[in-house]
Amino acid sequence: MGFKSFLSKPLAAYIVKQQNEWANNPSRSQDKVFQSLIQGAKNTAFGKDHNFGDIRNYDDFKKNVPIVDYEALRPYIDRIIKGESDVLWKGLPAYFAKTSGTTSGAKYIPLTKDSIPNHINSARNAMLNYIHETGNAKFLDKKLIFLSGSPVLGKSGEILSGRLSGIVNHHVPGYLRRNQMPSYETNCIEDWEIKLERIIDETLAQDMSLISGIPPWVQMYFDRIIERTGKSIQEVFPNFELFIYGGVNFEPYRNKLYDSIGKNLPSIELFPASEGFFAFQDSQHEEGMLLQLDSGIFYEFIPSEEYFDENPTRLMIDEVEVGKNYALIINSNAGLWGYSIGDTVKFVSTDPYRVIVSGRIKHYISAFGEHVIGEEVEKTMKYALEQHPEVKITEFSVAPQVSPSDGLPYHEWLISFEEEPNDQDAFALTLDNKLRELNTYYDDLITGSITRTIVITPLQRDAFQQYMKSIGKLGGQNKVPRLANDRKIADKIIEWKK
The missing domain is CATH 3.40.50 (Rossmann fold)
Incomplete structure (x- = not known):
């Protein structure tokens, strides 16, 4: 010793x-x-x-x-x-x-x-x-x-x-x-x-x-x-x-x-x-x-x-x-x-x-009155990773898509995968079901056909790093917000779509 x-x-x-x-x-x-x-x-x-x-x-x-x-x-x-x-x-x-x-x-x-x-x-x-x-x-x-x-x-x-x-x-x-x-x-x-x-x-x-x-x-x-x-x-x-x-x-x-x-x-x-x-x-x-x-x-x-x-x-x-x-x-x-x-x-x-x-307190999604908070998306991702053990992620962020080119609005999950799911649709459904369980207002949106289920957009492995670099905040104590009620960040990160 x-x-x-x-x-x-x-x-x-x-x-x-x-x-x-x-x-x-x-x-x-x-x-x-x-x-x-x-x-x-x-x-x-x-x-x-x-x-x-x-x-x-x-x-x-x-x-x-x-x-x-x-x-x-x-x-x-x-x-x-x-x-x-x-x-x-x-x-x-x-x-x-x-x-x-x-x-x-x-x-x-x-x-x-x-x-x-x-x-x-x-x-x-x-x-x-x-x-x-x-x-x-x-x-x-x-x-x-x-x-x-x-x-x-x-x-x-x-x-x-x-x-x-x-x-x-x-x-x-x-x-x-x-x-x-x-x-x-x-x-x-x-x-x-x-x-x-x-x-x-x-x-x-x-x-x-x-x-x-x-x-x-x-x-x-x-x-x-x-x-x-x-x-x-x-x-x-x-x-x-x-x-x-x-x-x-x-x-x-x-x-x-x-x-x-x-x-x-x-x-x-x-x-x-x-x-x-x-x-x-x-x-x-x-x-x-x-x-x-x-x-x-x-x-x-x-x-x-x-x-x-x-x-x-x-x-x-x-x-x-x-x-x-x-x-x-x-x-x-x-x-x-x-x-x-x-x-x-x-x-x-x-x-x-x-x-x-x-x-x-200011990081939430309530584009449709659902008020989804950070804890809920963190728990949702944790559960999905447990249910799909082949999946490994580098980073993710969530934003609403209020005016899609077609179909109902949705929550978009932008994910950098280290190892992708065997079935991306099944992984998205696991995320959606868990979020519905955690947030009754979100569940009401899906049940009432106000929004459709989660859409995953896979990004490059280094997408979030590249985004942080592009705004001069790579490394140190900087981090990307887990979720936002608008698309200011999402529309930038999506530039590194896979």
């Missing part, structure tokens, strides 16, 4: 003991965070604008702080960029995590000295929970790779800015940095395809034990290695024993990824975002990810069906129910208030509070 793995076990026991204390007292933990946040921000511009000095409880908070998105907070962000301090949180942010996706272009999400530990410690604690539960820490003594964005930072005003994964790279604990891959120089390469080849150059001869990244980009890494060597990943990295991922649902990628590896192996799911690190898989035996209730974030939850209402219900942690979809709202020591991150979550347990990410 190496030095790192030896020391990690008592540390893991200590961290899990601390974790159990707040996880077993969820309401008290969240109330403590709430009071700390209100006190910490009452003298900020936002705190004064929203009467933080008069807020005593959550009801007061809801009366004074509305639910917002980035655009509503942007005037405050602009003031920070211009150099003003004590705007959303005391002092100035340490960084801005730069992301894309809003109607006005880039988002600049503040990271403060108080919020950075949430990102760093949550990632660390995910591994320590695994070590504590399994007793396996050997992977710490070998090489670890984190497929992430460039750590090169620019400036927004006088504040350092860059991709979240690049910022976090500057805070990797020293005990992991020595065996972290790829090299800093390689990680700084912006072009994903060039960077990927360099990463392979550096890692092929290494004793890799842990690989972390968004599944489609990890799969691309594996594909290139297999092309170069003619060997499975297990043959190239015989001691590869732990896969860490986040950003997308793993299930559609699982079969192909493990087929590339040559074996199944343990994995840890994470729920990080630029706005905060919200949850991680704390057990190999329980469903879902442990919500971080003692990490500088006070959570609110809006029933997803009420999200677009003028006055939606806002719930605290002790008011949620298992099995319901909620829009996740956060308030944090990064200076985000009533902030909708755009994700929906579903609780699979309230003792402790564990969640799964069920979709994006």
Whole structure:
């Protein structure tokens, strides 16, 4: 046993003991965070604008702080960029995590000295929970790779800015940095395809034990290695024993990824975002990810069906129910208030509070009133792959076809197959039947002959990669939306039709 793995076990026991204390007292933990946040921000511009000095409880908070998105907070962000301090949180942010996706272009999400530990410690604690539960820490003594964005930072005003994964790279604990891959120089390469080849150059001869990244980009890494060597990943990295991922649902990628590896192996799911690190898989035996209730974030939850209402219900942690979809709202020591991150979550347990990410609040299909959500299409694809084990997919996305050239409208499933179904019509029917089972409104459309059954459009194996490359978002933390209520993305991806 190496030095790192030896020391990690008592540390893991200590961290899990601390974790159990707040996880077993969820309401008290969240109330403590709430009071700390209100006190910490009452003298900020936002705190004064929203009467933080008069807020005593959550009801007061809801009366004074509305639910917002980035655009509503942007005037405050602009003031920070211009150099003003004590705007959303005391002092100035340490960084801005730069992301894309809003109607006005880039988002600049503040990271403060108080919020950075949430990102760093949550990632660390995910591994320590695994070590504590399994007793396996050997992977710490070998090489670890984190497929992430460039750590090169620019400036927004006088504040350092860059991709979240690049910022976090500057805070990797020293005990992991020595065996972290790829090299800093390689990680700084912006072009994903060039960077990927360099990463392979550096890692092929290494004793890799842990690989972390968004599944489609990890799969691309594996594909290139297999092309170069003619060997499975297990043959190239015989001691590869732990896969860490986040950003997308793993299930559609699982079969192909493990087929590339040559074996199944343990994995840890994470729920990080630029706005905060919200949850991680704390057990190999329980469903879902442990919500971080003692990490500088006070959570609110809006029933997803009420999200677009003028006055939606806002719930605290002790008011949620298992099995319901909620829009996740956060308030944090990064200076985000009533902030909708755009994700929906579903609780699979309230003792402790564990969640799964069920979709994006704005990623749905309701062209005909069906309101199909991300969780439903993910479950549908997972079921179809189980029923047709010969099928392996690279990626897929779903969009409505409202005005086809002939016949009834339909949902179009654009799929890049690694291995195609023996019978594509049967595979499409399996998808359709499962979606009808999961969504009664969709079933009504089919039964009432308002729409016809699912149409599959096979794409080239690299169609989604080519699409991301065409919009300058190949690699890193970028991903294609699983579904959309229009055809803006679908009509672009279909250019790589098989």
